[in-house]
Amino acid sequence: MKIYVCIKQVPDTETKLRLKPDNSGIDDSAIKWIMNPYDEYAVEEALKIKTEIPAAVVTIVSVGPKKRVVDAIRTGLAMGADEGIVVDAPEHLDSYLTAKALAAAIKGDGAPDLVLTGKLAIDDNNAYVSQGVAEFLGVPHATVISKMSREDGRITVEREVEGGSREIIQLNGPCLIAANKGLNTPRYASLPGIMKAKKKPLKELDLAGLGINPAETRVAYKELQLPAEKPPTKMISGDVGQQSSELVRLLREDAKVL
């Protein structure tokens, strides 16, 4: 069984953000990079399957600047994955080409029985790449999955949608599953795991080798802006009765939202 897990490296939420002087992007010199939190659930799910099927091979795939992205792949390997594939690419390759590159890298490596990803990356929240990879691989997908079980080549998943409703979906044959929080509890990399990860195979690819031209991006971000200065908070004083009536008045007359 071949399981591929697509991961992305993103800035840690705690990182303070600065824009480049020309506002064309963020200043990435001082960023702490982490594995996208949702991708950790994807890695964990693959490793859970590997516990049940020891012959399963779990391969971590990532597209991005090689010099930093390999750290995230090594984290996945340290958690217990078998192999890594890094596709060297410029910063901010768009979702369309990223999905193409991931699919091409997977196709070139083997025939996937299962592809796992996070439901979205917390940097641009676009949630495109998972379904894009599924489309380019020609397999069905299910996203935002918080429960998953396998039986005879069929996967049954649970997806939470609006209003707390849940869709129970069955996928037949190879498929792509995008993980939500709640699917499992990702393990930490152990010290021996980290040592072993250094010796695990890491395949290095680039976009040209996969037939992908970075000039064919569909979307670029420009004119970045920090949020406007917020007016100071209006603190409402007095006793509880005064606070409450004043708040109701402000919401109706000042903010006009009621």
Add this chain to the structure above:
Amino acid sequence: MSNVIVFCEHQNGNLKKGALELLSAARGSGLPVSALVIGPGANELAKQAFQFGATKAFTCESKDFAAYNSELYASVVERAIKNSGASILLASSSMLARDLFPRLAARVGGGLVSDCTELAFAGGAPRVRKPLYSGKCTAGVEFKGSGLKIILMRPNQLPVANPDSGKTGEIVPLDVAPMDLKTLVKEVVRGASEKLDLTEANIIVSGGRGLKEKENFKLLEELADVLGATVGASRAVVDSGWVPHGMQVGQTGKTVAPTLYIAVGISGAIQHLAGMTGSKVIVAINKDPEAPIFQKATYGIVGDLFEVVPVLTKEFRKVLQ
């Protein structure tokens, strides 16, 4: 000729507010506008789309489309896109749309941006902005090439124009060729709540660990009932099992942008703020004057929520009913 197609989601026999917002925005573009309505009742719903400016509606009435199936939906939407010749597709950044349209963008080689918060048209071209890095900044979106541009907008960001009840349009029914489906929707378990989802709600009352125990969420439900609001929560209380994960607001929960967000007993951790700073007006109720939530709030009340919330509920009831 450039034209816009608006994917219109609906519920209980009405187009959702997000769809009306997008139809209104599309009409302002000066480009021809068509609507795409899928599911039983689509032809009737198309009439609503005409009143909001669509001149044509692609519909699929089949009962196979009553529940969302990604494969079926993708095939019929692809047909609508080809048939309409649209260069721009607008949809709400909903669970359904965020699952479906990336697949479609890849299929037709188009560009897609989701979770957008600003949309305007200039000379027929869409000008779009969206938050990046959990709302720490926003960015303009540049579409490259001549492919389809797919824009998924957060609801509650755009005004809804007045409907024109005299307007009608042309209905184009779409049929679907039988498919060998690999995806089967076995069951849709309806949630208990009849209220608007957090991502669509105009008013949200959210509770955190300050509520002390599960039962105390009743206080917030009463307040929410008076306001017609939806109840949300911080991760701390979701992790404690007081409320389901569907109610979580924040980086690993839902991103919300209501007109009014009332945070009760929530400290304002950066991961929580990541999900709600897009709200227009934020009210914080917390007994700790140093709680970081106050820095993001429009209005702050320092006090014990167990005293403040019941009085506040009464006060709202007085003026709203």
